[in-house]
Amino acid sequence: MTDTVREKDEHSGVETTGHEWDGIRELDNPLPRWWLWVFYACIAFSIGYWVLMPSWPGVSGYTRGLLGQSDRAAVGKALSDLATVRGAGAAKLKTASLAQIESDPELQAYALQVGASIFGDNCATCHGAGGGGSKGYANLRDDVWLWGGTLEDIQQTLTYGIRSGDDQARMSQMPAFGRDGLLQPAQVADMTEYVVALSGRKAAAAAVTRATPVFAEQCVSCHGPAGKGMQSVGAPDLTDSDWLFGSDRASISSQIHNGRGGVMPAWGNRFSPETIKALAVYVHANSGQ
């Protein structure tokens, strides 16, 4: 930098700053007016902000501002408001019967909200996000029930679980007909055809004839004479198109061979009775009833 003399630039007519680098000189254009105004407005705004809002840190605190704004206080108030609303709802849930909850729109809405949130955290892992279920995990969104779909049935299922080990759990065990040698492999194959025929699909007629007396002897005690199932033992309807373990021959044959029974934990020792009620109302409503 050698030259510090301010002079007029011959091309633009603007004065230079007097700085020059390797022959390149800097023009001293004024700041654009709009930019200046925005800059001044920012200064004015920040002064207003310092005065009104908490801003400058001090040694033992900060300037609180004339408005007394405090995010911490706002969160505290929101939480205590929520507790008041929830408290009222929770107290009502405690005393209301399941039917009363469903017939009181406000209370029902509250129960559905609680139910949905508990369901998302605890049930969706097995039953899927919307309760749609998957192989071995009951679909809770339809009106097909293994153990019963009234509010009371659902409450009972939830409280004690299914094959959960609880004394009052929903209990039943389909025998492992193939694995335990109750039926020979050929009989399991025949029985598979029988179940396929039960659900209204094409099956090998001779196999169905051979399996008919065996079904009457081995299966009707749980699945009923027509194969329509029995909720008291959680035995599914074999005549519908709704399958817990799969509709194809391999799945059916595997169930006859292994006699699997799904396990659901008991929730009565984890949730309060009010929460179980809210869940029952939620599951009931979610199934479209």
Ligand code: HEC
């Ligand atoms: C560890 C997996 C698991 C979790 C978690 C779970 N379930 Fe289940 N649930 C099952 C299985 C498996 C079945 C089917 C049991 C059977 O085959 O009889 C079932 C069945 C049910 C049934 C009976 C359905 C019918 O058709 O009768 C209801 C109602 C139910 N679950 C609701 C819930 C709710 C509500 C929660 C959350 C609090 C929950 N489940 C959490 C595994 C689970």
Ligand code: HEC
């Ligand atoms: C002691 C009662 C019991 C007996 C006897 C029984 N079942 Fe089952 N069966 C069940 C139960 C309970 C389930 C459902 C298991 C579950 O929920 O996890 C089931 C499920 C099934 C399924 C699966 C249905 C689906 O939706 O995926 C088939 C197929 C089946 N049984 C066929 C038979 C046949 C065939 C026999 C006779 C050879 C038989 N069962 C005897 C209780 C029984």
